[in-house]
Amino acid sequence: MRIFVTGASGFVGKAVVKELIDAGHQVIGLARSTEAATVVMSLGAEVHIGTIDQPESLWHVAASADAVIHTAFNHDFSRFKENCENDRRVIEVLADALSETTRPLVVTSALGILPRGQLVTEQTLPQTGSLAHPRAASEEAADAAAKRGVHTSVIRLPPSVHGEGDHAFVPMLIHIARQKGLSVYAGAGQNNWPAVHLLDAARLFRLVVEKGCMGARYHAVAEAGIPFVKIAEVIGRKLDLPVISKSAEEAAEHFGWFAHFAAMDILASSENTQEHLGWRPTQIGLIADIEGPSYSDT
Numbered sequence: 001m002r003i004f005v006t007g008a009s010g011f012v013g014k015a016v017v018k019e020l021i022d023a024g025h026q027v028i029g030l031a032r033s034t035e036a037a038t039v040v041m042s043l044g045a046e047v048h049i050g051t052i053d054q055p056e057s058l059w060h061v062a063a064s065a066d067a068v069i070h071t072a073f074n075h076d077f078s079r080f081k082e083n084c085e086n087d088r089r090v091i092e093v094l095a096d097a098l099s100e101t102t103r104p105l106v107v108t109s110a111l112g113i114l115p116r117g118q119l120v121t122e123q124t125l126p127q128t129g130s131l132a133h134p135r136a137a138s139e140e141a142a143d144a145a146a147k148r149g150v151h152t153s154v155i156r157l158p159p160s161v162h163g164e165g166d167h168a169f170v171p172m173l174i175h176i177a178r179q180k181g182l183s184v185y186a187g188a189g190q191n192n193w194p195a196v197h198l199l200d201a202a203r204l205f206r207l208v209v210e211k212g213c214m215g216a217r218y219h220a221v222a223e224a225g226i227p228f229v230k231i232a233e234v235i236g237r238k239l240d241l242p243v244i245s246k247s248a249e250e251a252a253e254h255f256g257w258f259a260h261f262a263a264m265d266i267l268a269s270s271e272n273t274q275e276h277l278g279w280r281p282t283q284i285g286l287i288a289d290i291e292g293p294s295y296s297d298t
Contacts, residue, residue: 002026004065006052006090007044007072009036011165012108012157015202016069017043023206026131030060030072039258044144052086055093062097067108067209070094075168084134088141095145095152104151106143106209111133111156111194111219112269119224122156122217122272139217146215153212154204157220159264162286163198164294170286171298172258174235183236183243186251192263196222197283207277221270222281228262234290 003020007013008029017027021044029040032051040047050057052072062068066153070091074083091107098105113133114120145152160169177183201220205273229245236243252259272295273279288296 001066001209002028002064003067003069004028004030004048004062005045005069005071006030006058006284007045007070008043009039010071011167012161012198012201012246013071014039014043014165015163015198016071016205017045018152019199019202019206020209021045025206027067030058030061052090055086055090055263058090059097061092062094065103067104067106067179068094068098069205069209071108071205073108078100081134084137088137090239091138091141091145095141095148095150097152099148102151104153104209104212105142105145105216106205106212107138107152107154109138109142109154109156109217111158111221111266112264113139114156114266114268119267119269121269122219143215150239152215153208153214154217155208155220156268158194158268159266160193160195161198161201161220162195162289163283164295165192166198166294166298169193169261170231170290170295174239174295174298176255176258177235177239177241178234181253182241183232183239184251184254185232185243186246186248187233189227189245190226191263192225192227192267193231193264193286194221194223194225194268195286196220196281197285197289200279200281200283203287204273204277204279207279211277213276216276218273218277219268219270221268221273222283223265223285224269226286230287231290234287238291238295244276
């Protein structure tokens with residue numbers, strides 16, 4: 001297949017592009033700059049210069065592809081809600097480009113939009129009304145497209161997609177621990193973070209674009225839930241720093257703007273994903289990965 005990938009120069013996108021090309025697919029990667037275009041070309045993909053900030057510019061390239069994988073997202077948390085609504089518009093444009101065809105559109109979402117305090121599965125739906133998460137806009141757009149007959153499916157990523165080149169949540173925790181001189185968890189530290197290795201996640205994207213079902217949700221979850229205290233402990237060992245429990249209020253002050261993410265408590269299953277697609281995570285787990293070379297220069 002000839003597959004258009006947004007976010008092709010990003011952490012997840014690069015791995016998806018490589019996975020697709022290694023499996024024999026042709027890839028067109030979205031790049032917003034000369035630097036990003038160089039990265040995409042180095043992976044063996046064609047380049048489409050454009051940006052998700054101008055969704056309409058993506059219509060023609062999406063319409064010319066056999067499938068679209070949408071991994072791009074603006075992670076500027078100072079304008080998070082605005083970025084979520086823009087993602088809705090991007091998905092609407094991509095879906096319009098694929099309408100009246102059977103060509104698949106794979107949308108990226110996040111486990112963090114789901115209700116807390118329960119085991120969440122692929123069938124669990126985001127909260128609605130006043131409890132609705134802004135990031136749920138992506139799944140709402142995917143659902144609306146599927147109802148119109150567009151072959152849309154969703155992959156939910158966990159809080160930690162880890163591996164070489166990670167610059168997201170785990171590196172942020174390492175940075176805060178190094179800056180503050182200690183590694184912190186709240187209370188007993190039993191809030192859970194699901195996780196998946198980057199390469200396992202990339203393989204799931206390929207499987208979904210090849211044989212995913214219209215309207216389905218898939219969970220890129222290799223580890224259902226790692227107690228946050230274990231993450232704090234391995235960071236403390238790695239940096240040779242004290243590992244300290246703080247109250248919820250003290251932890252919130254310690255983590256600052258990142259406190260919401262540090263307090264996430266999600267237990268997630270990927271049983272249906274594994275059963276329906278034959279996806280089996282094979283890469284190293286999060287704790288061992290943090291201890292290894294992938295995070296040595298973080």
